[in-house]
Amino acid sequence: MSSNIPRFIRDAAVLCLLMFLAVFQQPCSLAPVDVDGLYPGERSDLLKLRDSSNSSSNLHRRWTGPPCIGDESRWVGVGCSNSHVVQLVLDGIQLRGSLPENFLQSVTFLTRLSLQNNSISGALPALSGLLHLEDVSLSQNGFSGSIPSEYVKLPKLTKLELQGNVLTGGVLPFNQQTLVFFNVSSNHLAGPIPDTQVLRYFPKSSFDHNPGLCGIPVGLPCPAPPPIITPPPPPSPSTVSPPQPIPTPKRERSHRVRNIVLIAASAALVPFFIMAFFLCYYKKAVRKNEETKEQHAGGSVDFTQTRTLHSHSGDDPERVVELEFFDKEAVVFDLDDLLRASAEILGKGNLGTTYKAVLELGSVVSVKRLMNMNGLSKKEFVQQMQLLGNLKHENLMEIISFYYSKEEKLVIYEFVPDGNLFDLLHGFRGGGRVPLDWAARISIIKDIAKGLNFLHQFLSSQRVPHANLKSSNVLIHRDGPNYRAKLIDFGFWPLLPNRKLSEVLSVGKTPEFLQLKKMTHKADIYCFGIVILEIVTGKIPGKISPANDETFDDLSDWVRMVVNNDWSTEILDTEISGDKDGQDEMLKLTEIALECTDEMAEKRPKIGEVLRRIEEIEQRNANVRMVREQIHLYTVLALRQCVAPSPMAIADPMRSNPIHQPTRVPTSSIRDIGPIGPKNAH
Incomplete structure (x- = not known):
């Protein structure tokens, strides 16, 4: 069979094979792969x-x-x-x-x-x-x-x-x-x-x-090293003493008795010397402790509603040697308890590392170890922590306590057990995954808006109240079937010693900062818009290249490209696109998100307006769903009465089921409901 193939074709095939091996042999040798894994x-x-x-x-x-x-x-x-x-x-x-x-x-x-x-x-x-x-x-x-x-x-x-x-x-x-x-x-x-x-x-x-x-x-002093004893030099022949007389038994006995008395007296005095040493050491430690407390009491910051728990003292007046608590009802623990707790790294961010700490009594807290803030003075740090610690809102992570030293700054939060929004959206999507449905997603969007609105009201004097809003900084708490969101990492922008560090925060990706190095209140609105798009599309913000086509540096740019062609469900996450009842909400929220991510900061809406529109969308669709459920209930009960008719039940089918009395809703809501039954029915 091969004899029928022209020779020049066979030669060309062999040449191509040799070239293929020559090109690809070396890279393969650089990354050895065997049947049991890459490494x-x-x-x-x-x-x-x-x-x-x-x-x-x-x-x-x-x-x-x-x-x-x-x-x-x-x-x-x-x-x-x-x-x-x-x-x-x-x-x-x-x-x-x-x-x-x-x-x-x-x-x-x-x-x-x-x-x-x-x-x-x-x-x-x-x-x-x-x-x-x-x-x-x-x-x-x-x-x-x-x-x-x-x-x-x-x-x-x-x-x-x-x-x-x-x-x-x-x-x-x-x-x-x-x-x-x-x-x-x-x-x-x-x-x-x-x-x-x-x-x-x-x-x-x-x-x-x-x-x-x-x-x-x-707290135990280390014993002093024993003195080095050098042996005496050997006596010279000229200084050799004359021979001593041999002691008699009586003199030898008296020497032995004297030695025993001296040894016993020394042994009796040793405990007194040890006790005196420890008394001096204790008095010195107490004096040093009192001096440190006086130094701390003389600080320039007055905590009106804080409680302090003493830990180890130091000689540095800039060092806060206690954990500062904001809530008198908080779980009491001190720095020793915190450092003794078993810890697990929850995540690393651009502001530091967060740990889960389980205290010995069973309480669990989150500990954030801040970085890039070593040049911060105690006054600056404590004042900002006091401001943030007194912010109480259901959609903000509560700050329980904090610790300051020149080398170390810790912020202790309540612990939220169910992870963060980023992991819920983009975590493992294989078999066994429970997708985040649309009802949960819109509830989370509303919670984020409520938390951000609160920050913008009570931190209005700060240029960027949150400054680091992103899906990984939205923690999730499950309350039965409901999902509740809490914001974290807010309010640290004023503490950054160098404004260039803003580049590592979420607000560093806004158009006004990238182009003009400018920060505004509306930077948080831009970040919120990106989070909404992430929730609706299921895509990770950053470079997006749909279908190996044009690459977009920003999620909002890609969404704009799609919706400019046609407002279709193409942009929706496949895990929620099948929810026909929610598609209208998804597209309306996408429209709000695109307004929030406008390149011109002044054109972005205020967070209060955004929250109002989100609540209107949620309420309108909740009414629609409720009316549909009531109509379905009436239909089911009516069909049951047809099987076993009762004059009273037919007159009012709901009387037979007083537990399920429906809530009356405005009839204006019914206009949003599609026709019941097949579309072609007459």
Whole structure:
């Protein structure tokens, strides 16, 4: 058969094949792929853990194939990003055995390692080279040996929990400025705690139940090192003393008695010396504490409705050494309780990192660790926090407390358990996903508008009251079938030390800032319009390239292009486009969103007007739905009466069902209702 093919065609085919191999062979060698995943080194390291331990989760059965495909994890306890393993969380699965040596050396993108509440023994993992690691939680196991020196070299370490093991040796000189949560309590550590800038601020509870530890954090002075005793020089021949007479038994006995008396007296005096030393130390600490309280009481900010709880004092008058509470009914806890709480990273934003902190009494709070604000004075920070902390609204995250020092600024919020709007809209959309229906979405839009309207009323003196409105800063609380939205990250724009940092906030993407570096009240309106479009279209704001066609830098530009051609349902999220009753609302809200995202700031509506229009749309359609439900109810009851007729029931079918007496609605609402029955019926 091949003999019938002209030779020049065969030669051309061979040449093309060789060129193909020459072009594509090198790139393939740069990104090795095997049947078990893109990064076989990561898989191999994790299999070392699987094969060297036993657990109640049966990892041998559940860890097969590749651990990651894109951002999707295929293995229990493994988190993925771009096909890399970034989290390993195997808490409380009865892991037994010791960890293989260097079992994570190839998992270089790991950010979180949590193996808490297991029965792992042997040495702690070295973790060398894991430069992205932020969270190391290895508490409540049987780890022994010393803390590896590599831990002080982890540049992004935020949390280190090693409590409840049998570790020996000393505490290392941790000094990473990123370190917020630290606990080595209930081990067998000994020696002085290094006096680093970071360790000195952790409470005593972080080091408790290590009887051999001493230093400032535990309030125990470290014993002075014994004096170095040098042996006397050997006597020279010229100074050799004459031979002494041999002592008699009587003289030897008297010497022994005298020595015993001296030893007993010394032993009796030692406790008195120790007691005197601790009395002096205690008096000095009390005096220092009182001085610090006086310094704090003399501050320039007067809290009329705040309560303070004392924590550790310091010599810096700029340092707020207490948590400041705004609500007298708030759950009482202090800085020690907060630092002792178990913590979990909820997310990272352009203003800092947010943690979920579970206090020992079971209360849960959110803690935001602010960044880029180290140059801020205490007066500026406290005044703004006092202003924000006194804002109370059902659609704003409540600020419970805050903490200030030159190096650290924390804001403590109430905890909202059901995640944020961004994750609800754009999270995993595979099998088992419960989509966010239109009724929930319009309720969330109205809640955002109500919260933003409140901010614009009570922070009207500030140029941009919110300044960072986006879907990830809208937290969601589920109340039965209802969704409630709360805004977070509002009011921090005045605290930014450099106005250039506005670029990282949501208002930095408004046309007036991009073109003129200008900030206005209407910047928040623009951001709200983008959030509405995100809710309606289901698309992530940013570069959009529908059908591989023209690329749009802004979600509103793409929507304008579509609706200019035809106001169709093309723009709607596929998860809600099938809701025929809600399509009219969706398109009307899209129209409002496009007005909010007008390039000319002065043409955008005020938030009060936007809220009024949203409420009108929701109310009008609620009336329509209610009338339709009533007509449906009348129809069903009438049909039932036809089957078993009753003169009284036929006269008024609703009397037979007094529980479902309908609410009367204006007859004007009925004009929005389509005809009942088939369209062709006459």
